[in-house]
Amino acid sequence: MTIPDSPLPDYETLLRASGVRITRPRRTILKILGEHGDHPDALEIFRRASAIDPSISLSTVYRTMRLLEEKGAIHRHAFGGGPSRFEQADSGHHDHLIDMDTGAVVEFRSEAIEALQDEIARELGYEIVFHRLELYARQRREG
């Protein structure tokens, strides 16, 4: 009995199935998105991609991020009004706590908050399509 190497969705196959050509730059970017647990912006992805394939261009990174977003493979964030930062969509829905001192991003999920949001929207006569919850916070000083 063999244990599958990776439980992650195979985006390459998924994308190909939806008519997207898997090119070298796209494969490189997908690899980068799969490897890191952080939330890089386009420039950072470009830097990491350049290390693997120096011929890649920043426009292709932007184009690919847009494509992947449309295909639902990634999510786009704009923490603190800064440049867009991306993360693979496969990890299920969660919200973000942003460490204001380090810029680190902590993911969390609260069923209670999710439920309350739905309730609030319903009371206002709306149905939530998606939401964005960001906690900007500082590490607690024990003392």
Added chain:
Amino acid sequence: MTIPDSPLPDYETLLRASGVRITRPRRTILKILGEHGDHPDALEIFRRASAIDPSISLSTVYRTMRLLEEKGAIHRHAFGGGPSRFEQADSGHHDHLIDMDTGAVVEFRSEAIEALQDEIARELGYEIVFHRLELYARQRREG
């Protein structure tokens, strides 16, 4: 016994007290921010200001918004990654539901959600400085 004309904070006096000169453009912008219950962006504020004082410049609008934000007189939002939209800070904290079809913004506040957020942050070892909760929603079709 007289009822005060306006319960709103007098930003002009407040700003003056913190060393800010009250110029014509600034007075105009403050007036606009006080009048409307919506969330205009810089260009819209510029348009409204131009109607009052045609000599005002867009740069001054941007500079003033930055100043007012630093002084805590306004809050800045970036709904859906679009241009910054502003609102006077005096109305107390609330969150936003954005109507995805009309762009309308509905304000709401949930003590329960606020409390849960604090709890989550505390469990993660953080203390919230501020947060951002945006519900992107569509009006419920009854049927």
Added chain:
DNA sequence: GTCATTGCAAATCGTTTGCAGGGAC
């Protein structure tokens, strides 16, 4: 009178796009 503030134009930042060549299928 002093110095912050302004309008203007040019610069900047993140991002998108037109184009001609190149590569996936």
Added chain:
DNA sequence: GTCCCTGCAAACGATTTGCAATGAC
């Protein structure tokens, strides 16, 4: 072979900035 994708450079929208003139105090 077809047509999508690419890199490049130029265009873009939102916002910021350098500068000399102006206006608040």
